[in-house]
Amino acid sequence: MALTIGKQEKAKTAAGKNIGIDLGTANILVYVEGEGIITNEPSVIAFDYETNEVIATGQMAANMIGKGHHGIKIVSPLNQGVISDIDATKKLIEISLQKVENINIDISLSTLLLCCPSEVTQLERDAFMALGTKLGVKDIFIEQEVKAGAIGSGLDIFSSNGSMMIDIGGGSTDIGVLSLGDIVVSESNRIAGNYFDNEIMNHMQYVHGLLIGKKTAERIKMEIGSLREKIENPRQTYANGRDVVSGLPRKIMVNENEIRNVLATPFESIATMVLKVLQNTPAELSADIIVNGIYISGGGALIDGVDEFLHKRIGMDFYISRRPLTAVVDGTKLLLKNRGSYFVKPTD
Template identity: 50%
Template structure:
């Protein structure tokens, strides 16, 4: 391995993406890991571990190392990253010691939470580590030049958090974060089904219902799908119908809150930057940007054009390669290096 090996890590609540210099994105799978209870040995990671959620016996623990955008289980997070870098990419401890790495986080995480992320990298043997905001990386990864004297608003609707930020001259001017995003929607769908149908559905099922039925368009067609769960009264398996209208009952309040967050940030944005945002529009990224009609929903309420970036799921990881070039220095435009 070359001595200047570069790593970009988007350690998301839902997905882990790893960018490796000269190779691009080498890993893009769910942030899930499964351990054997007795030995502590890794049974599965990524997509394989994700499929095990809610389906394993007592000898296996399936863990999501991140909650709401921050590390909640240091051991599991370290094991997941180490597994990806050493087992998948065959990187040795010596390779990691020579690496320069950037880890991306929500804009409003605390200093303690940032320190935990840096400590995670150091425990893996990565000494040269710095932390940057996801919205900055996402804008760069979407091929937006944030180094001009032009205001840009980025809205990243992820798994654990929704991040909203205004960027200009290579850095963040204003930002806000709410811990309400994809995973919150999954839980609320499960709660709604339990309340209305007296049936309990699993995490994977509620996520599937969200992906298949989520629609924010005004005159969206009614779609109904069948899903299996457990009758909480009789304790037996049961099929139920979930419609796009049911999912909208959960989606609409969540996205109304996101609109409130965007409006609050626009209210605090300096007038010259506000004019730029109105002219250039608001950029959407993250898994939430894939929901049908989300751009129309937000645009109609904030009266500003909204567009979805071309690579909403990978733009943060792809943007990390630029942050590795300038190490977050707003005076150096990595797009010109």
């Protein structure tokens, strides 16, 4: 009887909240008004094949990648910045919200902001809206990641002074020029964190004859990934995998210079995309960007020397966002206050 009363009391205290979600290919970040960022975990969920029950989410599920058996289905519900499995994404968000202690959120009364890449198709945008409907949210709106990332990086996009932002995420790289509260010019492509991992995997296979998994490639990128032209004391790390010829386990050492050469090619494509955006930028905003520089956020901003690499190719000043991994979800805090309207400058 006491348990039932407790449930009734909990139901009475349930309230709608402003919720901002950065649905990244690599990580899901959830901001709840009054609570801050409550979730920052890999966008991975594991199901039981027979019952379809959730076994694990986040880091626990990510640890299972490449190691599961036939009874476990491991799903990454977002692919290249867009939703590929709407039911798994719904489960992931619901479980993320349930993890919060001392708070009872009525999601049907909440306002939900979802962030997506700037160049998504209408079909992909509809998938984000359909997700809100599946969650039972009546008040839902969508904003571009590059806009939220610029706000989260501390840029004043609501002034007439132009700002430029590069968000290098797991599934997509977004570039935008912002002024007067909205995006003036933008570009997006799928050359991002997952692409870098695949390039490292291909390099290991074709150069060293070693098959490695995605998690190993990501670890190598994080430990010794660099874009600096001159590396005086190259770092080293190990790569464990399966020999292509013998099929037996094998371990090799790789160094920073080798990985730099692998990463340089995709970053040349990103530099070309930056040049394209700058060429399409109005002259007055170009003048502002020369003074203010260009900011970089996302996991790609953590690769050593990325600002130096882009500076040498483009000739402008580049700065790393103060919190590159959480810049987008930090920006949702202010966008929830004005619902993304460029007329209203929200106050923190």
